Amino acid sequence: MIERIWSGKSPIYLFLLPFSLLYGLVSSIRQFCYSISWLKSWKAPCPVVVVGNLTVGGNGKTPFVIWLVEQLHIKGCRVGVVSRGYGGYSENYPILLDIKTSTDEAGDEAVLIYQRTRAIVAVAPKRSDAIKVILAYSVVDIIITDDGLQHYALERDLELVLVDGVRRFGNGWWLPAGPMRERAGRLRSVDAVITNGGKVVTGEIPMSLSGYNFVNIQTRESCTPDFFKSAVAMAGICYPTSFFSTLRQLGVSVTEVVSFSDHQKYNVKILKALTPDNQPLIMTEKDAVKCRDFAQYNWWYLPVNVKIPNDKRKELLTKITALILEKH
Structure with a gap:
């Protein structure tokens, strides 16, 4: 709105x-x-x-x-x-x-x-x-x-x-x-x-802004977009639609998108509820820095770099x- x-x-x-x-x-x-x-x-x-x-x-x-x-x-x-x-x-x-x-x-x-x-x-x-x-x-x-x-x-x-x-x-x-x-x-x-x-x-x-390799918040391992058969995407930024569009442009099959307010505070209960079947949860790097202390194995973020x-x-x-x- x-x-x-x-x-x-x-x-x-x-x-x-x-x-x-x-x-x-x-x-x-x-x-x-x-x-x-x-x-x-x-x-x-x-x-x-x-x-x-x-x-x-x-x-x-x-x-x-x-x-x-x-x-x-x-x-x-x-x-x-x-x-x-x-x-x-x-x-x-x-x-x-x-x-x-x-x-x-x-x-x-x-x-x-x-x-x-x-x-x-x-x-x-x-x-x-x-x-x-x-x-x-x-x-x-x-x-x-x-x-x-x-x-x-x-x-x-x-x-x-x-x-x-x-x-x-x-x-x-x-x-x-x-x-x-x-x-x-x-x-x-x-x-x-x-x-x-x-x-x-x-x-x-x-x-x-460009990004390609995703990073697991818990393990720090990286992967390419073809790793995800399907995923839930979330973003707590001012204009989340641009992030969701980027994921789709990279070829990630996003089954659901969830928007939070900018600077949203998270906890493990809120975010685990987004993936009841433990499907991958993809977020921005700005969101990921708030989740490191309680990150789950299926949580990933996309780092972006300026060109x-x-x-x-x-x-x-x-x-x-x-x-x-x-x-x-």
Whole structure:
């Protein structure tokens, strides 16, 4: 239903427009206050690159952050990552992640980034606190913020925005009538727009997500799509239909799909009930990080990797590494 409203296919969004206008007014006033220094922003002593969205979730932001960290590691850069930690809660912030940190504490996206990259990752509602704990722990060359485009309390040296090339900006309205945190005109002030699939506008960097080998959550063994004669698929992400479509494109015979809310918390009872005959259960990697402590033998996930054309990859990484060289 919400996808129909935000795409403009349902007229219900018209009744939500007054709330959207209020959201937009408050957001614009707040941004203006930061622009004229009525509200103060904190400046980190190292370069900060913000990876964010104009819309609510589902744009491939976290896989892109993982890709970016890995690319910078290859170049020998020491990278720190900060996150708000959506979906997690701790009585004490900031949290510096380690192998024992749970998704209940730090959120699924931060834990996934840490497990895939082994970068220094910190979580705090106030991003400056997360950066400070990273700098106290280790020397880093650059900080990547997972989300935080609208977190103007933190100064940034570079802004990268992820766009879903299929859905683009829906009906173009602010929340709750539409999916927008900021209007599309904000793209004119960012440093790069990375478009995940679908329609790529001139000047944007095309990106795609690919995955083929599935991984068993319990045993870590891998398999190809032809291993599954039939399977149940589940996803607790913002737009699960794209994941289900990917599985079918890979040739997996999906007999049932189950959607959960984004950042859904799971337990063994909820997920075992999805496969009463112990058929394979396939999920996203973001879901899998929340299930490692109680994973069953028939649970699998599909890791995905970012692909960006070589010329655009080189151009983007040159722009980012130049920030590091300037500081030195």
